[in-house]
Amino acid sequence: MFPPKSALTLWAIFLAASLLLGVNIVLAASIGEMRIPFVITLQSIAHGLGVSDVSLDPIQQGIIWQYRMSRALIAAFSGAGLALCGVVLQALLRNALAEPYVLGVSAGASTGAVSVMLVGVGGGAIGVSAGAFLGALMAFAIVMFLASGVRRGVTRVILAGVAAAQLFNAITAWLVSTSANAEQSRSIMFWLLGSLGGVRWSDVELAAVVVSVGFVLCFYFARTMDAFAFGEDAAASLGVSVRGVRAVLLILTALITATLVSIVGAVGFVGLVIPHAARFLIGPGHVRLLPATALIGANFMVLSDIVSRVIVAQQTLPIGVVTALFGAPAFALILYRVRTEE
Amino acid sequence: MNIEGRELSWTRQHQRIVDGVTLAVGPGETLGLIGPNGSGKSSLLHLMAGLRRPSGGRVYLDHEPIDGLSRRQVAQKVALVAQHSTTDADLRVEEVVRLGRIPHRGPLQGWTRSDVEHVEQALVQAGLVVLRHRRWHTLSGGERQRTQLARAMAQQPGVLLLDEPTNHLDIQHQLDLLTRVRALATSNIIALHDLNLAAMFCDRLVVLSEGQLVAQGAPEDVLTPALIWRIYGVDAAVERSPHHGKAQVHYLV
Numbered sequence: 001m002f003p004p005k006s007a008l009t010l011w012a013i014f015l016a017a018s019l020l021l022g023v024n025i026v027l028a029a030s031i032g033e034m035r036i037p038f039v040i041t042l043q044s045i046a047h048g049l050g051v052s053d054v055s056l057d058p059i060q061q062g063i064i065w066q067y068r069m070s071r072a073l074i075a076a077f078s079g080a081g082l083a084l085c086g087v088v089l090q091a092l093l094r095n096a097l098a099e100p101y102v103l104g105v106s107a108g109a110s111t112g113a114v115s116v117m118l119v120g121v122g123g124g125a126i127g128v129s130a131g132a133f134l135g136a137l138m139a140f141a142i143v144m145f146l147a148s149g150v151r152r153g154v155t156r157v158i159l160a161g162v163a164a165a166q167l168f169n170a171i172t173a174w175l176v177s178t179s180a181n182a183e184q185s186r187s188i189m190f191w192l193l194g195s196l197g198g199v200r201w202s203d204v205e206l207a208a209v210v211v212s213v214g215f216v217l218c219f220y221f222a223r224t225m226d227a228f229a230f231g232e233d234a235a236a237s238l239g240v241s242v243r244g245v246r247a248v249l250l251i252l253t254a255l256i257t258a259t260l261v262s263i264v265g266a267v268g269f270v271g272l273v274i275p276h277a278a279r280f281l282i283g284p285g286h287v288r289l290l291p292a293t294a295l296i297g298a299n300f301m302v303l304s305d306i307v308s309r310v311i312v313a314q315q316t317l318p319i320g321v322v323t324a325l326f327g328a329p330a331f332a333l334i335l336y337r338v339r340t341e342e
Numbered sequence: 343m344n345i346e347g348r349e350l351s352w353t354r355q356h357q358r359i360v361d362g363v364t365l366a367v368g369p370g371e372t373l374g375l376i377g378p379n380g381s382g383k384s385s386l387l388h389l390m391a392g393l394r395r396p397s398g399g400r401v402y403l404d405h406e407p408i409d410g411l412s413r414r415q416v417a418q419k420v421a422l423v424a425q426h427s428t429t430d431a432d433l434r435v436e437e438v439v440r441l442g443r444i445p446h447r448g449p450l451q452g453w454t455r456s457d458v459e460h461v462e463q464a465l466v467q468a469g470l471v472v473l474r475h476r477r478w479h480t481l482s483g484g485e486r487q488r489t490q491l492a493r494a495m496a497q498q499p500g501v502l503l504l505d506e507p508t509n510h511l512d513i514q515h516q517l518d519l520l521t522r523v524r525a526l527a528t529s530n531i532i533a534l535h536d537l538n539l540a541a542m543f544c545d546r547l548v549v550l551s552e553g554q555l556v557a558q559g560a561p562e563d564v565l566t567p568a569l570i571w572r573i574y575g576v577d578a579a580v581e582r583s584p585h586h587g588k589a590q591v592h593y594l595v
Contacts, residue, residue, distance in 0.1 A: 220450065237420075239417030
């Protein structure tokens, strides 16, 4: 059955994944500390969407729409965005382990965000997201610099990423320990692990715009990413302007990563695991792979969020903890496969 | 199609890899590039393909400078089969061959009848029709090279550049690949190590040594014991083969 041969099967899979995403989002909105009947959940969502004017308890409606729905949508957009970044980086760097978290880009974005939040870098002229973007670009620059020179091996890029992640995590820890009070450092450390707590509708709007525009631009380059399968020279000999495409796509992934990090913190492994799962299901062609990755990523993240809220009674785990619980073993598995193939 | 390199030089890290090479290939002609390891054959092919910017000299396609063309326009005219190209992507033979259509398609343009036809034709030319659904990582060395050749053919090039395409292949697959290349209507430049195969399959040979062109001409004129000694430091006798009439090198050790 996989990968699907006919276009019909493919559309059926996409349709099923989209429906599943809708169901998961409704499910995520119906689960929480306060028990709210499922019917009320549906009515609240319908009300929020403006398709129903049933009168509801404003508190329940507020919890569903303002709190849980925004959270579920942020989970969906960040899952889609991070998975998208992963698939783009894996194609571009020809590296099965590439993703923003492993490459230290998330760490760079965290450092950028923290330095704006705590130290006031930029004197209020730049926001947290912009700070995260600069941090992410800096991390990319460091990784590309460390990994350039010799022929880019799988391990070299990953080692460069580890170095960058260590460096930026150290800077972040240093900033937090010297500039934050106890309350601030607790909330920042929680956010750094990846947390969906306290997101607002304005965050949803930002994530929606950045991830959607990012997706459209990446999709425009889908076939170009196919051309990278046999390396940069092969791509160039197929008519791709390698430098230009690489610059555009790296900046784009930095932008998506930075936006998501500034909202939900550094959530790891989504960008690693989801593209591999999607490739397994749908095949290696990027025209199909990009939408599949985004859809599966969104589903995965919404489900992870549900797990993070129900796995320990009366407590919410940081979502980064849940994704890492799935992601770390998957990372090991992929690493093992890459090694045996080399 | 005509491809020509005039006074090509290429320097990397203060080292002259290619040093003032001038060569030209006419329509349908096959040129063999021979020379020891590190003599600049690969680099010269990369310059001819427009993948490196020469530090001196220029490449011309049908008498037009290649640097005046976009990357995509070059890719519609010149195809390269590189040395040991491989991928981790789980691609099937057919999918690799389809990559050759990328230069002819817009980013969002669908798959056209002409795309299908060129892919099918390339699969036939490379003898891959029965292997079309095989996965890349299950292919043998010869099958991989034929897949790359088919991908290059799907580009509909006027010029085909091949960098040691017979490396690591057994003799049957070496002959098969070179026969297939000869059967094409393209102008070909092939970097080869095997002097006898070069003599058999090429109309003309160019000999490179330390980045410089040291001899060129018909195989029987170029492959002399004196040249083989000068370039490789190997004693050899050369005679005309009584079987196929081409120059035949015997190494004397």
